[in-house]
Amino acid sequence: MKKPKITVIGSINMDLVTSTDKFPEQGETIRGTQFQTSPGGKGANQAVAAARLGANVNMIGLVGEDSFGEQLLTNLHNEDVDVTNVAKQKGTSTGLANIVLSEKDNRIIIIGGANEYVIPSYLEKCKEAIIESDYVLLQFEIPKQTIEYCLEICAEHHIPVIVNPAPAMKLSKKAWKQATYITPNETEKKQLFQNQLDERFIITEGKQGVSYMEDNQPKHVAAHDVEVLDTTGAGDTFNGALAVALAEGRSVTDAIIFANGAAALSVQKIGAQSGMPTKEQVFNFLHKD
Incomplete structure (x- = not known):
């Protein structure tokens, strides 16, 4: 099977991850149990997920002129992600995510840094890579106008797009209609779409699984019963895997089953990217019985 070409346009962050036995209350100081830095950013996470699952992945984004930026570029290169369209933005820091892990959940604060400079004029320089893609994958850690501009490009050239609206942000009605x-997730669905549901929506519901529509009928894929250590990269793993499966020509149901299995594997390790599986690992997991 020919490797699908997937372009990911989005954030590239360094994750600063603190683990604790409980989340602190307002004004409370507590002791943490572990600290580590790890590559992250929803864009970079989804790019790594898709690359590990066998796609040819082109990343479009920016890092700062600092040590974190160098580390993140090296990491993407080592993950076989094409970084031709990742540049260093002068005078700003690389994006950061402060992540607190506790009670099998997470709380995250994002600092945009260089990601805020991924603007339409920068996207224009990378247009050729976009229009050569089998699928484009977008998230909301870059400016709104860039997301809407990308959707315009993809609509004009008939390139299918997966829009992962995280963190939640409103787009124009025209932009939403251009998404394939x-x-x-459940929270983003309530904030942005309320009761709206059609066959373009694939809603991730954590331990409840995934809901979607097919042939005008509601469908559901149950979550796998696994030991959860870190949910940070689960949604990004799901989206990267979904893009790969759809780009390979699988049905929506088969693509969701594949992505759901990939996400289940990802939550069993600490770190957004460290638990992302290979295609062989997902296949073995889904056929273990």
Whole structure:
């Protein structure tokens, strides 16, 4: 099977991850149990997920002129992600995510840094890579106008797009209509779409699984019963895997089953990218019985 070409346009962050036995209350100081830095950013996470699952992945984004930026570029290169369209933005820091892990959940604060400079004029320089893609994958850690501009390009050239609306941000009605698939979690669905549901929506519901529509009928894929250590990269793994499966020509149901299995594997390790599986690992997991 020919490797699908997937372009990911989005954030590239360094994750600063603190683990604790409980989340602190307002004004409370507590002791943490572990600290580590790890590559992250929803864009970079989804790019790594898709690359590990066998796609040819082109990343479009920016890092700062600092040590974190160098580390993140090296990491993407080592993950076989094409970084031709990742540049260093002068005078700003690389994006950061401060992540607190506790009670099998997470709380995250994002600092945009260089990601805020991924603007339409920068996207224009990378247009050729976009229009050569089998699928484009977008998230909301870059400016709104860039997301809407990308959707315009893809609509003009008939390139299918998965829009992962995280963190939640409103787009124009025209932009939403240009998305091929929209993949909110439960919270994002309530904030952005309320009771709206059509066959473009694929809703991730954590331990409840995934809901979607097919042939005008509601469908559901149950979550796998696994030991959860870190949910940070689960949604990004799901979206990267979904893009790969759809780009390979699988049905929506088969693509969701594949992505759901990949996400289940990802939550069993600490770190957004460290638990992302290979295609062989997902296949073995889904056929273990």
